[in-house]
Amino acid sequence: MDMWWKVGLVLVMCSGLTSSEAREGHRDLSPRSMMLRVPVETLDFGFVPSVVYETHAYYEPGPIGVLFHTVHAFLYVVQPNPFPKDLIVKMVQQNMGGIKGNDYKKPQNVVLLLQAIYYELGFIVLTALGVIFVLFVPIVGLCFCVCRCCENCGGEMHQRQKKNGDCLRGFYMATLITTSVFLAVGVMVAYAANQNITNQIKSTRRFVSTNIRDLKSFANYTPAQIDYLSAQYTTAKNKVLSDLDNIGTLLGGQIHNQLEREVVPALDNALRMTTAMRESKEALESVTTSLEILQEGTGRLQDSLQSERASLSNTLNDPACSNGDVTHTCNSIRGTLSQLALSANFHGLPEVEAPLANLDAVLKTDLSNIVQKGYSSFNDTPRLVREQTKEIVSEVKGLLDKSGGEIIGFTKMFPLEPALENFTKFLTESQKNIEAYYPQIDQLDFYRWIGCVVICCMVVLVLAFNFLGLLCGSCGYDKNATPTTRGCLSNTGGNLLMASVGFSFIFSWVLMGVVVTSFVVGGNIEKLVCEPLANRQIFKIIDTPYMVHPAKKNFLPGMLFQDPNIDLTVGSMYRDCYENNGLYSALQLETKFNFNKFLNATVYNPELTKIFNSVNVDLKGMFLLEQEGKNHLVDFANTGIGDIDYQAYLTEVNKGVTVVDLLSYANELEAQADQLPRGALENALKGHASSIRQIHKEQVVPMEQAMGTLSQSIKLLQKTSRELPIKVTNVLNAIEAVEYLIANNASHVVKQETDKFIKNIMGYFSQYTEWVKHSLEMEVAQCKPISNIIDSLEIVACSFIVDSVNTFWFGLGGCCLLLIPSIIMSVKLAKFYRRMDTEDVFDDSMDVVVSGYHNESLYGINNPVMSSYPSYDTMRWYPRASAPPRQPDW
Numbered sequence: 001m002d003m004w005w006k007v008g009l010v011l012v013m014c015s016g017l018t019s020s021e022a023r024e025g026h027r028d029l030s031p032r033s034m035m036l037r038v039p040v041e042t043l044d045f046g047f048v049p050s051v052v053y054e055t056h057a058y059y060e061p062g063p064i065g066v067l068f069h070t071v072h073a074f075l076y077v078v079q080p081n082p083f084p085k086d087l088i089v090k091m092v093q094q095n096m097g098g099i100k101g102n103d104y105k106k107p108q109n110v111v112l113l114l115q116a117i118y119y120e121l122g123f124i125v126l127t128a129l130g131v132i133f134v135l136f137v138p139i140v141g142l143c144f145c146v147c148r149c150c151e152n153c154g155g156e157m158h159q160r161q162k163k164n165g166d167c168l169r170g171f172y173m174a175t176l177i178t179t180s181v182f183l184a185v186g187v188m189v190a191y192a193a194n195q196n197i198t199n200q201i202k203s204t205r206r207f208v209s210t211n212i213r214d215l216k217s218f219a220n221y222t223p224a225q226i227d228y229l230s231a232q233y234t235t236a237k238n239k240v241l242s243d244l245d246n247i248g249t250l251l252g253g254q255i256h257n258q259l260e261r262e263v264v265p266a267l268d269n270a271l272r273m274t275t276a277m278r279e280s281k282e283a284l285e286s287v288t289t290s291l292e293i294l295q296e297g298t299g300r301l302q303d304s305l306q307s308e309r310a311s312l313s314n315t316l317n318d319p320a321c322s323n324g325d326v327t328h329t330c331n332s333i334r335g336t337l338s339q340l341a342l343s344a345n346f347h348g349l350p351e352v353e354a355p356l357a358n359l360d361a362v363l364k365t366d367l368s369n370i371v372q373k374g375y376s377s378f379n380d381t382p383r384l385v386r387e388q389t390k391e392i393v394s395e396v397k398g399l400l401d402k403s404g405g406e407i408i409g410f411t412k413m414f415p416l417e418p419a420l421e422n423f424t425k426f427l428t429e430s431q432k433n434i435e436a437y438y439p440q441i442d443q444l445d446f447y448r449w450i451g452c453v454v455i456c457c458m459v460v461l462v463l464a465f466n467f468l469g470l471l472c473g474s475c476g477y478d479k480n481a482t483p484t485t486r487g488c489l490s491n492t493g494g495n496l497l498m499a500s501v502g503f504s505f506i507f508s509w510v511l512m513g514v515v516v517t518s519f520v521v522g523g524n525i526e527k528l529v530c531e532p533l534a535n536r537q538i539f540k541i542i543d544t545p546y547m548v549h550p551a552k553k554n555f556l557p558g559m560l561f562q563d564p565n566i567d568l569t570v571g572s573m574y575r576d577c578y579e580n581n582g583l584y585s586a587l588q589l590e591t592k593f594n595f596n597k598f599l600n601a602t603v604y605n606p607e608l609t610k611i612f613n614s615v616n617v618d619l620k621g622m623f624l625l626e627q628e629g630k631n632h633l634v635d636f637a638n639t640g641i642g643d644i645d646y647q648a649y650l651t652e653v654n655k656g657v658t659v660v661d662l663l664s665y666a667n668e669l670e671a672q673a674d675q676l677p678r679g680a681l682e683n684a685l686k687g688h689a690s691s692i693r694q695i696h697k698e699q700v701v702p703m704e705q706a707m708g709t710l711s712q713s714i715k716l717l718q719k720t721s722r723e724l725p726i727k728v729t730n731v732l733n734a735i736e737a738v739e740y741l742i743a744n745n746a747s748h749v750v751k752q753e754t755d756k757f758i759k760n761i762m763g764y765f766s767q768y769t770e771w772v773k774h775s776l777e778m779e780v781a782q783c784k785p786i787s788n789i790i791d792s793l794e795i796v797a798c799s800f801i802v803d804s805v806n807t808f809w810f811g812l813g814g815c816c817l818l819l820i821p822s823i824i825m826s827v828k829l830a831k832f833y834r835r836m837d838t839e840d841v842f843d844d845s846m847d848v849v850v851s852g853y854h855n856e857s858l859y860g861i862n863n864p865v866m867s868s869y870p871s872y873d874t875m876r877w878y879p880r881a882s883a884p885p886r887q888p889d890w
Helices: 002-014 021-027 062-078 085-094 107-119 121-149 165-231 233-245 247-316 324-335 353-363 367-379 381-388 390-411 416-436 438-476 488-534 537-542 555-561 570-578 595-603 606-613 627-637 646-655 662-675 680-778 784-833
Strands: 841-843 848-850
Touching: 062 121, 062 165, 062 488, 062 784, 085 107, 085 537, 107 121, 121 488, 165 233, 165 390, 165 416, 165 438, 165 680, 165 784, 233 247, 233 390, 233 680, 247 324, 247 381, 247 680, 324 662, 381 390, 390 595, 390 606, 416 438, 438 488, 438 784, 488 537, 488 784, 537 570, 555 570, 570 784, 646 680, 662 680
Parallel strands: none
Antiparallel strands: 841 848
């Protein structure tokens, strides 16, 4: 067993799950404490090469399981007390040095002894009864034999005639048949248990073979798993290198995003000022154009209105207007002639040529181009970061390559291949040695099987005599035959039953001796070993502090690591291995061989942390808006747009082109003409109405459109001029504030984003170390074979052997107990089958039974009944083949 543990330990150590004290000394730093695990993305390290173990440590007994459960129930009745863990611990600890002299008389030892007796009380009582059976049955058999030889105890070859003789014979026969059937059942139970042991020996070979193959798989896969763990450092390393290669985009992009909230709005406002300049210029040009159109149109319209007014006045002076009702209409029209005149005067409005000239001069410089340069300078932050961190990236790459080499070198430091080869050879040799014992085991099992069959045959022999006696007796029995005239077949049946009684006395005490011995051994093993092993209570005894050695707290770590203070127990190791966790976790190897500590010290290199902390990005050379652009904005504010008399423009625009709406005036004129009598005057007035409409269409409508354009331009210029000084000031202040931020306070943003970038980089290493830790605990060197070995030993020892042995004595013990009623019933029933030497004789005349007084004269006995009758020798001996001859007086 020592060899197995040592080889297993060497395998683990050689698999790279250790770290040297020297390396821990100079690497015992904790830079992780300042690195938060916030990886940008989850890395995929793949799956550790897994091994599928063959052993399935599970046993289903099948139909015989019913017998096993029955025996377990019987043992629970015999021993219902729970497992005495505390009692065993106290007994071992108090007597660890052995009992010397009168130590057994000490009060504590007496108390423990009484507690042990109380726990074993059921076994003690049944064992005592079994010993009494073994001792008394031979004595009782001998006495019974002697008694029968003296013609007592049923040995007299004379059967008393009773009225219920047939009823008694039927009862005895039925009872004996029932007893024999139960005896047969007991024998079959014992034989089934005996055969089960032989059958399960082959399964034991399967367990041995699969467990050894699992151990070989464990040894062969562990190095590949360790190599896979170390190789996956490349995954984290490549991701880090990828981020470092893209540091401009990642780090510079984050710095850009943080500053963007301040920089971009300022540049956007400046860019919007260029739009305002263009819009202002377009508005001034529109004002100039519209004003020219209105001034020119005003002159033409005034001439047209004067001409039309004069022509209409001449028409109204026609003599037709002096007739009656017509006169009133003409006077009414003549009173509205003054409305055909201009309303707005655009010739007196101020010129806008000067502001327009100033704005043209400002726009000669392209402000938008200057602002775009600011955008370009700000968007060039990633390139700036990349250029300034070029040397740092190269240094980090070198350190990562160095760390990767150290990890791979560490896993290759130990002579793994020779150790594995030796371990595999050891397993192969062990398997050969075990298999070499198979023929001897088969031979011993054959002898055991023969012995158990012989024991079963003892009961079978009794059964054979019982059933043959019952068969012969029942078939040869004749109701009409007297006891002395019974046939040969009936007599043979009786003799066979008595033979059954004889063999029962001969074999029963031997059988009970076997039952008692196997009961004491098998029953206690079941209660003290198998049951606590099944519910893992036995591990609590082994794991009790100072149980194995008074100076060693824990047994397992003391044996493996010579350090009994490690909190490692057999129970915890079994649970981890049963769940197929890694041996690193099951044996708590981190307490002695902390691979994670080495990995952290290697991955989180202090030099790497120092390099990352030295990252510094300088943005002082970034200019968002050149001085020319700032001057440009100031010049825009001073173009004179704010000096224009916008109210004068709006006043004239709001007046309208003419005093009256020419279309309304023409319609009214035409309506009045319709009231006149038909003639030349009516037609003339309608012609004037048509001329007025033509003037409105050709001259007034274009002027109204020009006035609308002028109104919009004036309002736009008015609004722009009102907000312009404030906007320019705000834009300039925002630009200066952002430039000050970049020049003086951007280091805080750079530091913040740099720390985040470093945390992301270190987060990849954190993922790797956490993955390695999880893999070591759960997936590397999965120790299921260890729990399988324990479970296989439990199945072989308890389920295959102990359960079968207990079932064997259970069936055989039942047979021993049933032999007692079998003996009694066989003796009683033999009287009804065997041919008697004498029998009772009935006197027909007196209706008197004459029996029991033969050779009275020899004994001096006077028979009063027969004293007055002739004396006949009613008990005279005759050959069994014929009835006694009939007396002449009968």
